[in-house]
Amino acid sequence: MAKIAFILLCHKDPEAVIQQARQLTAVGDCIAIHFDARAPQEAYDLIRSALADNPNVTFATRRIRCGWGEWSLVQATLYAVEAAVEAFPRATHFYMVSGDCLAIKSASYAHDFLDRRDCDYIESFDFFESDWIRTGFKAERLIYRHWFNERTQKRRFYWSFWTQRRFGLTREVPSDLQVMIGSQWWCLRRRTIEAILDFTRARHDVMRFFRTTWIPDETFFQTLVRHLIPSREIETRTLTFLMFTDYGMPVTFYNDHYDLLLGQDALFARKISAEAKDLKARLGELYASDRRDFKISNEGRNLFTFLTGRGRIGRRFAPRFWEAESTLGRERELLIVACKKWHVAKRLLGSIKHHTNIPAIEYLFNEDSTEMPDLGGIQATLGKRTRHRRALMRMLFDYYGSDRLIICLDTANIDLLQDFCSDRSTTRLLEIECNMTDAYLIGHARRVGLAGEETSPEGLGQLLPALRADILFESDRIREAEFPNHLRLRENATPAENAPALATFLQVPDDTARALAETPYLFVD
Structure with missing residues (x-):
């Protein structure tokens, strides 16, 4: 021994x-x-x-x-x-x-x-x-x-x-x-x-x-x-x-x-x-x-980085020179679905693809595995996509041959939202507000490495309030930014109450918007 x-x-x-x-x-x-x-x-x-x-x-x-x-x-x-x-x-x-x-x-x-x-x-x-x-x-x-x-x-x-x-x-x-x-x-x-x-x-x-x-x-x-x-x-x-x-x-x-x-x-x-x-x-x-x-569980370093990083989120002081005069195009419409629960946004996008012909891409700035067309390498990594965001979006508009495009973003991507919403193109933002149960937050903490399968209940009990507060903080920042054309879809609302926001966001008839609002299992975890 x-x-x-x-x-x-x-x-x-x-x-x-x-x-x-x-x-x-x-x-x-x-x-x-x-x-x-x-x-x-x-x-x-x-x-x-x-x-x-x-x-x-x-x-x-x-x-x-x-x-x-x-x-x-x-x-x-x-x-x-x-x-x-x-x-x-x-x-x-x-x-x-x-x-x-x-x-x-x-x-x-x-x-x-x-x-x-x-x-x-x-x-x-x-x-x-x-x-x-x-x-x-x-x-x-x-x-x-x-x-x-x-x-x-x-x-x-x-x-x-x-x-x-x-x-x-x-x-x-x-x-x-x-x-x-x-x-x-x-x-x-x-x-x-x-x-x-x-x-x-x-x-x-x-x-x-x-x-x-x-x-x-x-x-x-x-x-x-x-x-x-x-x-x-x-x-x-x-x-x-x-x-x-x-x-x-x-x-x-x-x-x-x-x-x-x-x-x-x-x-x-x-x-x-x-x-x-x-x-x-x-x-x-x-x-x-x-x-x-x-x-x-081995989540210590990720947890420390997460907890100490709150309030330290920096922003670029100015756009890079090759982006300063760039625009997605005055005649184009960028439609952004912002949601913390990625599976909810993806379900909604699947339903939109079924009911409309608007091109839609999932979390291209959040997931490496998002299905993307070959655009000469600019789409290869999350780092490249984010650095050359406007150039990437222009190439996607051109690739699909459309003046309308839908993308999904995490609510934490306030810098991307500010960048796109300040563009000369028309940008509409649909924020999906979901209920954050303890079970979902625990699963989220494990998915992002803040907790492991063996993390003690006491450790999770200390983490959940910080996670919930962080998600609310992200939503508050979006509201405080006062983006134009900002619409909300709420889990606690009825399909009839959510349909007008979808109709305005997508510029579709009321019956199509109602069908989208009634997407089966839309908010199910």
Whole structure:
């Protein structure tokens, strides 16, 4: 069975470190601790004395001062790894954690998980080809030497960088290495760790190189594992669940995130708030339990993106130059059916096609799979359709040889509605207002990845109000825009009440509109 040696890097809150070490070792696992030398000696002494009688705890062979982005973080890790390898000869896996990490599964589950596959878990993407680095320095991390801390010695850091850049003082990456990048939170097998330690003793050139790279904790282990271990024995993922905000800061978890954390496909989570006492206690009890029946929904990242994205919906400040003077055509009519329940709009479109000869296309700006004619590639992807929306619509009018065309849009597409309704052509908008039951919202959340089949009822209970409010917000934005020729079809209205809106929208006789309003099962989910 797997036996984990945790590699803990920490720098504060000695009481929490003691509690964390006791929780992780209570079921037979072990831990090697590096406590930052920047922290007070009294704090370190407190940790050592409190854990002195625990045979499953050891300490890094040397204590050093660590700084963000520096080699010192990697060196501290190596000191702790060396101590763990020496102290725990029966450890099969070495798991990197911080003082803000806690288990979100039981030890039994974690051991079974690691036993199922003989591999290393570490993010390791090609440094130059991947988009793991979104902004800031990229190649500059490697080809220039970085001796100073960017946060504490900013002037020296950038003086050194610009001096090297001005005089072309670059260096080559060691020729036999493919530099990789990824999260520093890894879980590696014993033979992998031993191979890395042997490599560090043999390859002084590589060690010199990484000592002056910037943020080496994201590249050192990631590169060496790929260099030393066959790809088939590496799973490119971290077993620690973590998320980042739009500003690049880690998301913090609190007491009410317990159910969400348990549903993620990970063994640990980072980072747990120091104030989340109840969450820490519950997760500590969980790790010591024998529970194995975890239901993995894995919706955490999608849910966070959805909830934090409300109110941040931006708009283009001006149309692109090739669209500024374009128009769909003064004599043309674009008819837009806006509905959150796509199946309702599609049923109505099917009925319209049956009763009229107006060309109609379903959610062409929302679904890749929407059936589209070949228009030379402009229709190939949702990105292209949206970027070249007016050009696409003109080509569709031409393709069908008609001056009238119906399309469907999601009510969230306010930017498209504003664009089309501001055109010189005649645009009419039919908004379909549907009842949003809890059952439908749950299904919608699962379809868009905000929830999984195993999401707990408590998690769904927290999500549904946000979803319902979001849908109402979309409808309110459409009303507030005061689009001309805006009509509504309501699920709660009778066919007789809905028929006039359809007659005006399609410019069809009353009997045709009545037949459309009586479309069988129109609003059925």
